[in-house]
Amino acid sequence: MAQHTDTPGSGHPIEAFLCTVLDELKGLADVPTWSMDATTTTRVVGLSARAAAGVAELEARTIRQAEVLDLPGQTQCRNVGRWVQQTTGVTRRTARTKTRLAEALADLEPTRTATARGEIHAEQAQAIANHVAVLDDEKVSAHDQARAETFLLEEARHGHDADDLVAMGHAIWERLDPEGADEREAKALEAQEERARRRTRLTMGDDGDGLTHGRFSIPTAAADAFTKHLHALAAPKHVRAEHGPGSYDWQRPSAERLGQAFVDWIETYDPAQLPKIGGLSATVIAIGDYDLLQGKLKAAQLETGTKISPTQYLRLACGAGIIPAWMNASGEVLALGRKHRFHTPAQRLAAIVEQRHCQHHSGCDVPGYLCHAHHDIPWAQGGGTDLRTTTLYCPYHHTRVHQPGHDPTRT
Template sequence: MAEHTDTPGSGHPIEAVLCRFLDELKGLTDVATWTMDATTTTRVVALGARVGAGVAELEARSISHAETLDLPGAAQCRDVARWVQRTTGVTGRSARAKAKLATGLANLEPTRTATARGEIHAEQAQAIANHVAVLDDEKVSAHDQARAETFLLGEARHGHDADALATLGHAIWERLDPEGADEREARALEAQEERARRRTRLTMGDDGDGLTHGRFSIPTAAADAFRKQLHALAAPKHVRAEQGAGAYDWQKPSADRLGQAFTDWIEGYDPAQLPKIGGLTATVVVVGDYDLLRGKVKAARLETGTKISPTEYLRLACGAGIIPAWMNASGEVLALGRKHRFHTPAQRLAAIVEQRHCQHESGCDVPGYLCHAHHDIPWAQGGTTDLRTTTLYCPFHHARVHQPGHDPTRT
């Protein structure tokens, strides 16, 4: 965490209070919590939440002021969230959330005041701001926006958490315009679904230790269907059938059970149901050699280059949607002759297994499944559709290979 100044440098009351608060917290470092009884512990947890809300509001207000002073611009940061991240040392995700709260509270004085006093949590304040912002996008009058804020703020004070406020926010028009509520709700849902489609994302990254981590944002309706499919794979009947009696020992699928169900879902999906990619079904090819058949312990691999154990290779080779490829001692797949003008799916798979990526001499690493199969000897000149005379090129380099006078050593 970024360093702070224990004594006020400017004498400003906000800075002074925060520094005194930090000093007071230091004094509590060695105070044992076991000395509190159940009632006191409950009150302390609730007080901690209220103090946290007040600090979050003060931080949000200060972030808004930093933007007014153009501190992000002076620090050459691309936006205020990046400036917050740089100033505080929090993650980009946390910094964006703080900046979003600052924006949300800037024009919602009742909600800001309630947060500052610890009457509602920062996440409740954000939920209120989110729904008032939607009303603003719909050109709703300032009067009706104020009515909506008052309603949601009252519900927050009565104990509705941020999720409940989100549900109430969707039905806000029942209070603002009872007669037109249904039509407005339908339009609002259409707009929400369109926003969700635009914001749909998925990222994945290999950690180098056999695990790939990812994050995704998908429309909630699709997530409901996905969750139901994973629960079906993690259901007691299915798990017992797959793993035997006694394998099911939980009431609700845990994160690790759902993760395994997700893996089962991927490996069991029929690639024939997917659109083709590079002229082929989206099929994983696992590659081994004759030594594995003879029981030698050595690594196998996927056509993507990922290495796997022989045990995993044999397991995948038995699965649906998986093609095992056996190589000869030279690592070659047998070729087909001049039967077809275009490369067959089997030939394309073989080329992907052997070459793995674009073969242009510039070092292009576009994956093989996104490449074109190129005849080294043109078909019109008597060339065969043969694996030995087939080279994978990405579309960019394939076009250049066919240009007159092309030098393969240049991109």
């Protein structure tokens, strides 16, 4: 057996075991797997999963000990998750997962023991703990919580994965309270949906290279509907109809097809179906020089300041949710891509294109679509609704402009 040479030992049996495991794994690093037949390969994958579960339980138990010893506080980490991240080098997300498992197993001895023995996976243990926690919130007796834990453990041992266990809330109540199971399920679903609404999030960030990355958390029912929309846009029939024969390539990754479908969904959604923002439909304005019509290669941009290629500009100009704006060399709006005369919405669009943001001299950068259109010559004093005498101000500065005695040279 290999000697422990890398890790100083304290003599504690858990540390000694882990050192032995690491040393033995080093000896297996160059052992080929090609010599394993199908039966052996299947067994090894299963054994690896069981071993991983046991090690995960050991790690979880040790993380709890770190809390008892206040190691996060001693190292000035703001919480145990950050301490785990710092100690192990895993991501914050993984550290949180490990910390949650440590908390979960601390109060569920049967589940902890089953995990330690490799009978269930760590994610199954977490699913069981989540169910028991909900029962605790509902003031279910400790006896019935133990019954629920026993039931879920047996289901996990019989091949139900973590996703199956997550969906077993109703099955639990059929065991604990057969007559009231349906009512409890309905109430539990209402509570779950309310939690989902409170936890709904969306974040996006531009990477500076033409891509915006985002993360979102939305209620599962809404995600089901959204997925169905994207699948319809990514379907072979639709793609071929939009882009011609041969445009659908089965070799392209599914994630890429869905990403393209998401872009199609955004660009073709009718803004008239959305609430107004700043008195206008939530329509994107693409701005380009008139020279683009003559075939000149020149960058265009969106009202937000994002630059786009002339090819992209001309493509967007044909979209239902995009308004093209043609500008002259002085930055004045020559025409808006709509078949109607200027009226209040069109004037607002033109003002947004020319001014982009709040025009207050303090340097306010509130976007134009969130601003008010201000009459430089007050309407009550005979001023007209004319684009050349219209200035965009954010609501705050618009209020200041209209205050009696306001000095336009001061904020």
